Amino acid sequence: MTDTRPPRADAVRNRAALLAAAADEFAERGMDASVADIARRAGVGKGTVFRHFATKDDLIAAIVLDRIDELTTAGEGLLDAEDPGAALLEFLTVAAHQRQQRDLSFLHGAGDVDPAVARARERMYRTVHELVDRARRHGAVRADVTGTDVILLMCAPNYVASYAPGAPPELWRRYLGILFDGLRPQGAHPLPEPPPPAL
Amino acid sequence: MTDTRPPRADAVRNRAALLAAAADEFAERGMDASVADIARRAGVGKGTVFRHFATKDDLIAAIVLDRIDELTTAGEGLLDAEDPGAALLEFLTVAAHQRQQRDLSFLHGAGDVDPAVARARERMYRTVHELVDRARRHGAVRADVTGTDVILLMCAPNYVASYAPGAPPELWRRYLGILFDGLRPQGAHPLPEPPPPAL
DNA sequence: ACCTGAACACCGTTCAAGT
DNA sequence: ACCTGAACACCGTTCAAGT
Numbered sequence: 001m002t003d004t005r006p007p008r009a010d011a012v013r014n015r016a017a018l019l020a021a022a023a024d025e026f027a028e029r030g031m032d033a034s035v036a037d038i039a040r041r042a043g044v045g046k047g048t049v050f051r052h053f054a055t056k057d058d059l060i061a062a063i064v065l066d067r068i069d070e071l072t073t074a075g076e077g078l079l080d081a082e083d084p085g086a087a088l089l090e091f092l093t094v095a096a097h098q099r100q101q102r103d104l105s106f107l108h109g110a111g112d113v114d115p116a117v118a119r120a121r122e123r124m125y126r127t128v129h130e131l132v133d134r135a136r137r138h139g140a141v142r143a144d145v146t147g148t149d150v151i152l153l154m155c156a157p158n159y160v161a162s163y164a165p166g167a168p169p170e171l172w173r174r175y176l177g178i179l180f181d182g183l184r185p186q187g188a189h190p191l192p193e194p195p196p197p198a199l
Numbered sequence: 200m201t202d203t204r205p206p207r208a209d210a211v212r213n214r215a216a217l218l219a220a221a222a223d224e225f226a227e228r229g230m231d232a233s234v235a236d237i238a239r240r241a242g243v244g245k246g247t248v249f250r251h252f253a254t255k256d257d258l259i260a261a262i263v264l265d266r267i268d269e270l271t272t273a274g275e276g277l278l279d280a281e282d283p284g285a286a287l288l289e290f291l292t293v294a295a296h297q298r299q300q301r302d303l304s305f306l307h308g309a310g311d312v313d314p315a316v317a318r319a320r321e322r323m324y325r326t327v328h329e330l331v332d333r334a335r336r337h338g339a340v341r342a343d344v345t346g347t348d349v350i351l352l353m354c355a356p357n358y359v360a361s362y363a364p365g366a367p368p369e370l371w372r373r374y375l376g377i378l379f380d381g382l383r384p385q386g387a388h389p390l391p392e393p394p395p396p397a398l
Numbered sequence: 399a400c401c402t403g404a405a406c407a408c409c410g411t412t413c414a415a416g417t
Numbered sequence: 418a419c420c421t422g423a424a425c426a427c428c429g430t431t432c433a434a435g436t
Contacts, residue, residue: 007419008419010420011418014419014420036410044421045420046421047412047421048420050412051419145377149374153377159355160351165396165398167396174348174390175351178352179377179378180381181380182379182381183381186386187386189380191373192372192373192376193370193373194373196363196366196373197365204399213400234428243402245402246401246432248430249429249431254429402434402436403432403433403434403435404431404433404434406432407430408427409426409427409428409429412424412425413423414421416421416422
């Protein structure tokens, strides 16, 4: 019997304020914005941050959870598209676009993430696998590329574009284009290494 | 007249010990190994680190400088290869392989790097441009891809492979293969975004 | 000249004291 | 039950004091 009392009113308010403040602060200052600044922006004491989120990483995880779910929803909506190749490209475009903002290695995070994020991530992975399978069956993706490959490659366009100094904000689209051409069956060369263990 | 006295014997010894200790420590613990640990490993006081390298980033820069020069040398040796396409692929393989070890976003670093690194980097960039131009003229690289594109894409295979949990250590070769297929003229689709300003 | 370790400012995190 | 700010451990960096 986990009789969970409803939380106090100021607690829910503070939690929401912290999430909003953290999202803003991270977007402006990057992932190493200080907890103190986030607390100040949310109008609470530093200690309150750690009452709601055991660690700074947990706070990041809470924000990340929303983004992953958004992405999964977008992917699921593309599962019954008429053109499976275009659907996969569209999904990768949404993925790159939403995380254009920041660092975001969160999609595949190492080690001990909290179970909610792990679950959300696995749902998203399953969606990617389906999208890739459909695209492959349709001849839009080469036979030797797996869903896991695409999951790993997903973040590359943003990563690559982020290192161009005075680059246009949509540069990632160019590298997504090159990547996608690499995923196509036309002109594909055999790959020197087997795919990694499935995600 | 910058009459530069030769440095004291213990100074050169300490500097070399620090570089070696830092390289080891970074390789083992990652880029956020502590300066205190590096100093201890080198057998000097913490303060000595900052006498030789104004900042931790400068210490990293000194290590990075060597790697960049190695890469440039490899690239220059490939400029007169018979097969320019294979030469470019080989260069990208060397690049990925040498920086298999670690983080290494250093190749294109933001803002205020020290001038020695900036110079080394520009030499390397020029080499990449030549390799790409030759490969393109030879029909091994698509017409709409620039040297700057390849400079930016260079790090992607390592980055992508680094997020696969139980992956084989040579997984980057697989993603270099996919990337390289994306760079080939066969089956290339028009890119939605123009190339970034030249590096 | 160069080395050293104590001292500083800044982080994430903890916790006793308040309401 | 929740909030708060002082306190702690750990960083990179500085600098007065030593040789």
